[in-house]
Amino acid sequence: MVMVQRMISGLESVPLMAIIFFMASGILMNYTGITKRLLAFAEIITRPLPGALAQVNVVLSVLVSGLSGSNIADASMQSKMLVPSMVKKGYDRAFATALTATSAIITPIIPPGIALIMYGYVGNVSIGQLFMAGVLPGLLLAVLLMVFVYFYTKKHNLETEKKEKATAKEFFLGLKDAFLALLLPIGIIGGIRFGIFSATEAGVIAVFYALILGLFVYREMSFKNLIQSLVETVHSAAGILLIIAGGTAFGWALTMEQIPQQMTSFITNFIGSPITFILIILLFLLFIGMFIEGNVAIIILTPLFIPMLADYGIDPVHFGILFILTLSIGTITPPVGTIMFVTSSVTGTKIEDFVKASIPFIIILVIACLLIAFIPQISLFLPTILN
DSSP states (O other), X not given: OHHHHHHHHTTOOHHHHHHHHHHHHHHHHTTTTHHHHHHHHHHHHHTTSTTHHHHHHHHHHHHHHHHHOOHHHHHHHHHHHTHHXXXXXXXXXXXXXXXXXXXXXXXXGSSSOHHHHHHHHHHTOXXXXXXXXXXXXXXXXXXXXXXXXXXXXXXXXXXXXXXXXXOHHHHHHHXXXXXXXXHHHHHHHHHHHTTSSOHHHHHHHHHHHHHXXXXXXXXXXXXXXXXXXXXXXXXXXXXXXXXXXXXHHHHHHHHHTTHHHHHHHHHHHHOOOHHHHHHHHHHHHHHHHTTSOHHHHHHHHHHHHHHHHHHHTOOHHHHHHHHHHHHHGGGGSTTTOHHHHHHHHHHTOOHHHHHHHHHHHHHHHHHHHHHHHHOTHHHHHHHHHTO
């Protein structure tokens, strides 16, 4: 009876409503016509670069992640939109699929990432600060991927012909079409920073914003689309909330047995250096991410790690970004890689081909994790200057 009570009480939280609202806004955005406008803008930006279509794949992930907060949704959408076009341009299907899957990992750490809200709620960490902290790491990962794509396409002679840069007129026309979409994440961060609204209220505003764009500005959302998007939201939110309910009860059981305190005492007795601690945690999370779904791992592991951070002088906001990004690597690795299976299924790629093609991307992700781990200002710069 107590376990059931704990599960229910774990869902009685105002911050958790932000997850549902941001999920709803992201799904509604898919029916507003915003995605195709963002795609057109991404194509304008990347046109002169070698491997322009592959570069679009990365840039679009950054732009779309500020709307949906769901990496699986982004990966599925871009697999349908971009991979067939990339294959026609001569890209290997497995490479295109692996790139799409990897670029989707940017989504959880760019606001309003669902994982950021879950970590903030479970660890009692400011969701507003986590939103600000995720921006630069997300952009860092995008830059690393774009640099790799540049050299890969040069080596394989893919889309290397010279193209004219977009004219100022084209750029500003594309920006005008995409501006309303780009305004959302900026508005969310700014509003939270200046105390205009909380993260949950930002979610409500995002839903209204999506409805206004779809119904009155672009007028591309029908009543049927609206009902369909609400049903999708219910299905997606139910899965997340069940995980949170179970995880809350599990966390209560761990606390009752004083597992976090015992683990903190055990680890701090054997590991004195913060650097050693971070490296061990990175390896642990890389391993765990291969076998446990990311949202489940956040719910279970956050209460275990948070008490240890103070002993090593690690900021919980900085650790949250590192924690979520490292766990996300597991989404493109077997045996439980959710994004790996989704993208491979959509594009018709064999899992073994995907695994081979994903090796350089996994190396890039590990490099990004190490940079974020040992240069805390990448995560903490915006929260510090905007505090």
